[in-house]
Amino acid sequence: MAVALLTDFGTRDYFVGVMKGVILSINPRAQIVDITHDIPPQDVLTGAFVLKAAYRWFPPRTVFVAVVDPGVGTERAPLIVKTRHYYFVGPDNGLLSPAAEEDGVEEVYHITTRLPETSRTFHGRDVFAPAAAYLSLGIEPRMLGVPATSWRRLELPKARLEGGVIHARVIYVDRFGNVYTSARDEVEKVASLGDVLCVETPRGAIKAKYVETYGKASPGDTVALINSEGYLELAVVMGSAAATHGLKPGDEVKIKKCDDLRTEEV
């Protein structure tokens, strides 16, 4: 059974290696897969976004271990969330909720099982890794914890359409500098493929052709397209939209169709 890891631990320390060692000590046949360990430190929102983008491509019964936890060491309960197809293991800070709720939450547990030698500061090793490894062996969550009466949710930012203008936020910037906004199918209501979008940002105004794919534009052009995750993305062909336009997660953007402008006239 696959155990997929997502953390903000980075890959230069021993943290991830130790978690894998613990998992293999319990289930030597686990298929351990890294989603990423480079979530920005303590950035729960980005962690939740990446987990939600990734989880549904994994086989049913995959156990996801997600650890981005600014509050480690506090009284926060570690969770197992059993969903329609998967198990999610991680801190009770909202990190698991966008993915788990999309898949359909069935049961939520507070993990009570711990490694015998438990430190106060490394839950990934002492709590999350063993719970995930036991789940990957087919052991029921009720053997590992107690039902939770409530847990913390987190909602990813959504866009709002008002008078032909989409009020959105930058929710993610990927390795290529592509800028994901929170706008999704609102775009279809204000523009059609081939239109030019006018995007107001904290660092100035951008014009972006609304295209189907990168391939429809020339190097250096700023384009807007619905990306593989269904978000309206700003991209610079063969370049970085984030660097070119100074955009970063959290920025507010207002998106509308430029008045009567078509690609030909830009």
Place this chain on the structure above:
Amino acid sequence: MAVALLTDFGTRDYFVGVMKGVILSINPRAQIVDITHDIPPQDVLTGAFVLKAAYRWFPPRTVFVAVVDPGVGTERAPLIVKTRHYYFVGPDNGLLSPAAEEDGVEEVYHITTRLPETSRTFHGRDVFAPAAAYLSLGIEPRMLGVPATSWRRLELPKARLEGGVIHARVIYVDRFGNVYTSARDEVEKVASLGDVLCVETPRGAIKAKYVETYGKASPGDTVALINSEGYLELAVVMGSAAATHGLKPGDEVKIKKCDDLRTEEV
């Protein structure tokens, strides 16, 4: 069966995780191995070099998935290249060709199989990962695509020997700052171990002792040696030749034996 991945996706986003999820959804027993995901964005030549340096050390029948694709979203056909010992899966932009041609190309296919839910911008997930996973299960490439009548090749830079001078290029700089030139056995024709090489670069002239191994020189020395891949490499012992001498991929270098200089006199 092993599935080895090489991309320019980086490891901070969900891209690689999603590809692995798709592979495991089709072949839960796949041995997934990362070669690297840190090819410089859209640098096909470096990707081709690294793939060629790595592939032959893997077991026969390994499936290589290589994705470095500045033209994603264009009409470029996704390929399966069956070689004497391996399968190579990736875009038709030359990335696969230096490795595949060295191993001996047997058949080339355009992949027609796709995941049911296909986006226009993530071929790694929707086309390459599933094709690789099916191949790793032993499914024949003709079940996944149609024979290609032609495909794009890319040639790695070669050196040229003219009047005792090797005209070469920097083709790679590794993590330690070692500088790989395109010179190979031409060196034996102009110098012997112990000679001093004079290297003309865009940023000035370098003198480098031609040695057998790093261990034969002192910290801080610039040396030249035939490296584990068979290329003439410039290295600074316990330092970075790239930083010390300002060298980067693409730079032209002229290499010759320094006139009548021997190590003793430098």
Place this chain on the structure above:
Amino acid sequence: MAVALLTDFGTRDYFVGVMKGVILSINPRAQIVDITHDIPPQDVLTGAFVLKAAYRWFPPRTVFVAVVDPGVGTERAPLIVKTRHYYFVGPDNGLLSPAAEEDGVEEVYHITTRLPETSRTFHGRDVFAPAAAYLSLGIEPRMLGVPATSWRRLELPKARLEGGVIHARVIYVDRFGNVYTSARDEVEKVASLGDVLCVETPRGAIKAKYVETYGKASPGDTVALINSEGYLELAVVMGSAAATHGLKPGDEVKIKKCDDLRTEEV
């Protein structure tokens, strides 16, 4: 059987991929796990520290391959160290010794087996990877090398308590900027939880509350705590102690209880 890798090779080149290819060519069922490949180049001490922090969480009979080797290409012998529970494979430069000696050394061998095609500069591929793969198949070390009469040890820095002052060094800085000092249970002799520690560093004096966990302090506070590895760690809650206080590995620090100060008065 698990084969766990720790190197300073980074993940952007082909080095690690090639080692994995060699391992799978010998043992296609090996469970290959990355501890890290981002040990600072040629920093044997940090490599030894990370290996020691990680190894004991892996299942018995795991084979560790550790390669951080400033002297590659010299006459240094490659080693297999058989300990009570594990095998350690790597260069004879002290890298393996803190972990191996903690677990209990049973036998030490010089590896004589090599891949048929052997380069002078890539022992990871030609010597260490094959030896590890054979060990992971259950082959005895005496089939792979000859008993070593001696090998090089390396001792991690220790702290010294003198007149109520702990003389220690920074031995590690993790991805979060947490600063590990070499102080361990000496702390209990000079302070109790709730006390304020006065830490003299090369860049000035620090006051740090001695706490049980991060959760007991406010964002921005500098705290001192015994971390998951048993070291006295300086941490800035929701921040980086290394950046805030300009600390790096090797720095000398003097730690004592601040005179009659208690948390309440700071």
